[in-house]
Amino acid sequence: MILPTKGISADRSLLAVGESIVATLEQPKSITEAWEDFQADWQARSIRERLTFDWFVLAMSMLYALGLVDYTADGRIRRAHAAPPA
Template sequence: MILPTKHLPPRRAIISVASEVHLLIKRRSTVSSIWNNLQEQHKTSRRVGEVSYDWFILALDFLYLMGKVDYEDGYIRKVKS
């Protein structure tokens, strides 16, 4: 689930989705704005419906657990290393 397997293509693995999501996070972003940006990105690349909202939330959780994003006052922001 986190990493690609024989039955899970690399672009659907949580680590790949988390990478896409991380690139979409601006200075301060809401969850809904990140989700909308991801959907727009997938529309332009003809990957509509490939990532469900559940996988998107799991990707955000993964980024939070890795210490790459933080949640404060309703906004998600990147954590500076």
């Protein structure tokens, strides 16, 4: 699921979907805006398989668990900023 398997193609793995999500997060967005931008990007890449909202949410949860996205005070999603080196 996170990585491609026999049943999940490489572009549908959660890592690939997460990469697409992060690529669309140039500025903080609501979940709806992030979903709509992701869908537009997904269709622009001519990926034939439709991706459901629950798969999008799974990828978003994985990104949050990995510390790659976080939330602003008003509840918008944004790319997480890397901590400065010590």
